[in-house]
Amino acid sequence: MAGQGFGFQATAGLTGLGLPSVSAQWLEGAGDGSRFRGQRVLSRDLDVPLDIVGRDREHLRKLLSRLARAVAGECTLVLLDDEGVRWSTSVYRTGGGDIELSSGNDLQTVLSFRAPDPYFTASTVATQVVGGDAEATPFLSSLTALPLAASQAIGEIQLDNVGDADAYPVWEVYGPGHDLTVKSPTGETLRWTGTLGATEKLVLDTRAGTVKDGTGANRYSLLAPAPRFWTVPPGISTAYVSLLDTTAASKIVCRWRPRRWMVI
Template identity: 60%
Template sequence: MIKLQLESTLDILNLNEVQEKGAGFQALTGMTGAGLPPVSVQWLEGAGDGSVYRGRRVLSRDIDLPLDVVGRDRAHLAALLSRLARVLAEPCTLALVDEDGSRWTTEVIRTGGGDVTYGQGTTGERDLQMVLTLRAADPYFTSAEASFQVIGGDTTTKSFLSSMVSLPVAASQAIGSITLENTGDAVAYPVWEIHGPGHAFQAVSPDKETLAWNGTIAAGEILTVDARTGSVVDQAGINRYADLAPAPRFWSIKPGLSTATAQLLGVTVDSKIICSWRPRKWMVI
């Protein structure tokens, strides 16, 4: 059974607390918006019959969450409502926790709901029911646990030379093969963390799309390339996007198993590439 939590930097609200402890917050049956998100479909209307599909864009997800708040007494109910208000005052995270401990999250903002009609939404002085309306700008549920692969290093991971596939290798360059397993059902976006020294980083997708960065990083420096946001920064937060090759392809990882390659020149035993990604799902039940 999936359990729900609302999380912020201030607090974590367990939305199964009434069932577990007899008081607190309880998500009720009837939540909507956790299934397939809405899409906007583009069609080309021509002179002939019908139309031609040109693509689609996944829209934001709206979630209606029925909630029961049960206090031990009126004062405790007021304290619970204050906690809820503080969490919902800013963007927060809706987390769905499965029985096996896996967590899928999406950032949400309250766009409405939370009103109460006395006599209908309340029963006595310690129980209150409401419906919260939340919007998730990112329509996917993202795994809280990242998957990763490492090429390079000299301790617990394979060295560049022992990670090679059947490709040309010289003493000052390395080309490694990375197995990508996306356990979600939507595309995931890799985050590349390149530890220097090295230069001319390149990552080639299973479909032969190439992301190339032609800059140089010294020993002890780290370059982070985020394919989802299209950002390239070093360990000091300095923008290094200008060193990308023309027309960069920030490619994504399709569901299932696939193999990509990564290359770095001018390496030593301290050089390594870490590729991480968080699987995403259309819906979690």
């Protein structure tokens, strides 16, 4: 619509794209100073300046009504980086939208939003696949591994997170197989002690903290005690994978969407 001389256009002055605020915890003791106990990243606040131009006053009123409906609920802020990758975050309007009436058919306003998730998530999905070779080569062929027996696999896989924040992996396991273990580069362990048949699948979503089979049934109860739904750190790292009772058809797929603090 902007190319036809009317519609909505974001103008210069967008704020809130930098590093989000953090809340730090400190332990105050009897001695001098304090000790750092940790921190959490807070929600991101953004201000988006808009220029709204109508064909006439009546059309301008319709555009304002359309804008009000569009930002009444959850919205998605999308940014495009220099490499053509789309990064997005969900936002909700928290204020702004004031207008100054005039006799013209255009006006300027600023909308304020809050992003509950302070990170920007990529539209692209990173994938690492282990096993499932179409030509029936051994499951271990995809691993830097040490074979324990003909039907057992144990080894390492390389994870490459191109973002600059931790990413949440989703593990998809295709049977047959038994007793899955995935261990993070820092030693955090997520182990599932159940058994998958040749036609069964298991999905472990680390962000949601769920474990379901291919039918959507809950299989969380088969996790080993004290499970850690660990994240993929930025950069290249090495994770540990173990699966027993495998065949050439067995496969593990690890997927994640990279995340960034900032997109410029």
